[in-house]
Structure formats: C-alpha cells, structure tokens
Amino acid sequence: xxxxxxxxxxxxxxxxxxxxxxxxxxxxxxxxxxxxxxxxxxxxxxxxxxxxxxxxxxxxxxxxxxxxxxxxxxxxxxxxxxxxxxxxxxxxxxxxxxxxxxxxxxxxxxxxxxxxxxxxxxxxxxxxxxxxxxxxxxxxxxxxxxxxxxxxxxxxxxxxxxxxxxxxxxxxxxxxxxxxxxxxxxxxxxxxxxxxxxxxxxxxxxxxxxxxxxxxxxxxxxxxxxxxxxxxxxxxxxxxxxxxxxxxxxxxxxxxxxxxxxxxxxxxxxxxxxxxxxxxxxxxxxxxxxxxxxxxxxxxxxxxxxxxxxxxxxxxxxxxxxxxxxxxxxxxxxxxxxx
DNA sequence: GTAGGGTTAG
Numbered sequence: 001x002x003x004x005x006x007x008x009x010x011x012x013x014x015x016x017x018x019x020x021x022x023x024x025x026x027x028x029x030x031x032x033x034x035x036x037x038x039x040x041x042x043x044x045x046x047x048x049x050x051x052x053x054x055x056x057x058x059x060x061x062x063x064x065x066x067x068x069x070x071x072x073x074x075x076x077x078x079x080x081x082x083x084x085x086x087x088x089x090x091x092x093x094x095x096x097x098x099x100x101x102x103x104x105x106x107x108x109x110x111x112x113x114x115x116x117x118x119x120x121x122x123x124x125x126x127x128x129x130x131x132x133x134x135x136x137x138x139x140x141x142x143x144x145x146x147x148x149x150x151x152x153x154x155x156x157x158x159x160x161x162x163x164x165x166x167x168x169x170x171x172x173x174x175x176x177x178x179x180x181x182x183x184x185x186x187x188x189x190x191x192x193x194x195x196x197x198x199x200x201x202x203x204x205x206x207x208x209x210x211x212x213x214x215x216x217x218x219x220x221x222x223x224x225x226x227x228x229x230x231x232x233x234x235x236x237x238x239x240x241x242x243x244x245x246x247x248x249x250x251x252x253x254x255x256x257x258x259x260x261x262x263x264x265x266x267x268x269x270x271x272x273x274x275x276x277x278x279x280x281x282x283x284x285x286x287x288x289x290x291x292x293x294x295x296x297x298x299x300x301x302x303x304x305x306x307x308x309x310x311x312x313x314x315x316x317x318x319x320x321x322x323x324x325x326x327x328x329x330x331x332x333x334x335x336x337x338x339x
Numbered sequence: 340g341t342a343g344g345g346t347t348a349g
Contacts, residue, residue: 018340049341227347
C-alpha cells in the first residue's frame with residue numbers, strides 16, 4: 001500500500017491497486033478491499049475502474065456475500081457514475097447468486113442486464129446452465145441452451161461439460177452419450193475437466209477399470225494430469241477397498257511431481273478408518289501437518305467421525321478442541337457423527 | 340502489468 005501511494009501517479013497506481021485488492025480478497029478480507037475502493041482510492045485521486053469493482057464482486061461472492069455484490073451493482077447503476085457494471089460484473093454476481101441458491105435473484109439480475117443492453121456472452125449462459133444442472137433441472141438447462149443458439153452464442157467445452165455432469169448426476173447416461181455426440185458434431189473438444197467428470201462417474205458406479213483406461217490413455221497422450229484427476233481415481237480405488245491400487249497410484253502421482261492435497265489425504269484417512277486401522281489414520285493425520293498442510297474441516301470431520309464410531313469420545317473431543325483452536329468453524333457433519 | 344464460467348474428499 002505504501003508503495004502504491006508513494007508512486008503518487010494515479011494512472012499507474014490503478015493497476016497496482018488491482019493486485020493489492022486481489023491479494024486482500026484472496027485472504028477473505030473483502031470488507032477491507034471495499035473500504036480501499038470506496039474511500040481510500042478516491043482520497044488519493046485514484047478513481048477505481050471496472051477491474052477494481054470486479055475484484056470486489058468476486059471477493060464478495062467468494063465470501064457468500066453475493067447479496068451485497070448485487071446491492072453494489074445497483075448502487076453503481078443508480079449513482080450513474082462513469083464506471084458502470086459490464087458483462088463481467090453481471091456474470092460474476094449472477095454466478096455468485098446461483099451458487100448461494102438464489103436462482104430467482106440471479107434471473108432478475110440477468111433480466112436487468114438485458115434491459116441495460118449489456119449482451120450476455122458464453123460465460124453468462126454457462127453460469128445459468130450450470131446452475132440449472134446442479135439442481136438437476138435438465139429440461140430447463142436444455143431450454144437455456146436453445147436460447148443461447150438463438151442469440152448466436154455458441155456453446156463451448158464448459159457448456160457441454162456442465163450438461164454432462166448434470167445428466168450423470170441425475171442418472172441419465174443415455175443423455176450423456178447424446179451430449180458427447182452433439183459436442184463432436186459441433187467440433188467442441190472435451191478437456192481434462194470433462195474427462196474428470198466421466199472418470200468420477202465410472203469410479204462411483206464401480207467401474208474403476210474403465211476409468212483407469214481413460215486415465216492411461218490421457219497419460220499416453222501426454223496430457224498433464226492434475227491432483228484432481230488422481231484424487232478421482234484414488235477415490236474409486238478407496239470405494240473398492242483396493243489399498244494396493246491406491247498406493248501404486250500415489251507413487252505414480254508423486255513420481256510425476258504432484259503433491260497430495262487435502263482431498264488426497266482425506267481419501268486415505270477415510271479408507272483406513274473404514275478398515276478400522278485407527279493408528280494408521282492418526283499417523284496420516286499428523287503426517288499431513290509435517291508436509292505443511294493444515295487439516296481442514298473435512299479432514300477433522302472424517303477423523304472425529306471415526307473416533308466417535310469406535311467409542312473414543314475423549315479423543316474425538318480433543319480433536320474437536322484442536323480444530324477450534326486452529327480457527328476452523330465446525331459444520332453440521334462434524335456435529336452428526338454416527339454414534 | 341489488473342476482472343467472469345465447467346471437475347475431486349468426510
């Protein structure tokens with residue numbers, strides 16, 4: 001901040017402010033970022049631009065404060081200043097509202113952007129389609145897809161990936177096949193995320209072998225796999241209780257230079273818990289700290305759940321206290337273990 | 340040199 005102010009030249013400072021705002025929002029201090037945009041920047045004659053505001057919108061939505069983002073959009077419009085929300089601003093807030101289950105408000109905001117003659121683009125439609133797919137309203141999603149074509153906006157990989165995910169999770173595999181065909185007809189290629197969703201479905205349906213075939217073919221094609229892809233297959237092996245498969249896969253992952261993350265550790269904790277190997281669970285749980293990963297609320301939930309299920313309530317309570325000490329907010333799962 | 344969408348764990 002001192003550096004930005006010392007520059008004292010607003011035209012250049014504005015981009016530096018963007019980096020600063022982004023970093024502040026990443027630390028979940030969006031209220032502070034708002035204070036900078038609305039009060040401190042003007043104090044230094046540095047007029048916030050549309051990038052500054054977009055960072056705030058995204059920050060608010062990430063903190064589940066999309067309602068406030070919506071209000072800020074309205075303030076900008078009503079105030080009629082030189083910096084007006086654009087398609088990115090609307091997209092960010094529409095997406096945030098949908099993520100918080102506010103489909104009605106998201107739709108109203110979508111209508112507002114049309115009224116202000118801000119044209120929706122492929123990202124706008126993808127957010128809406130993905131929102132529909134998440135609540136398994138597949139007919140509605142297909143309707144929005146048609147609207148999109150009517151407006152001359154072509155679906156891309158993300159559009160089709162949302163539809164594929166939606167059909168898989170509502171158990172309509174026949175439709176998944178149709179979407180894949182439509183994709184290839186329209187020359188839109190599946191990417192890693194599409195394949196991850198397909199592999200996840202196969203693993204959760206007890207078809208790890210088929211998922212593994214896709215996995216291997218991606219490696220053969222020289223695709224850079226991420227920790228997510230490994231996690232999906234690892235979870236598949238965990239469901240099969242194939243500890244051998246899991247260990248081989250982790251060796252492969254580490255050999256390819258990818259470090260285990262919270263998901264990976266949690267799958268390990270979970271599978272050993274299911275096997276009743278409590279000592280091993282606690283060992284993994286402490287090992288993640290040594291690797292510089294602080295357990296998150298899901299990791300604690302898994303361990304507390306295990307300890308309760310075997311009647312070790314004192315140990316469960318001590319893990320619970322530790323979790324609170326580390327500033328983690330317990331959620332409903334932590335409070336509803338199977339005892 | 341600064342902003343938006345689709346995937347994984349209890």
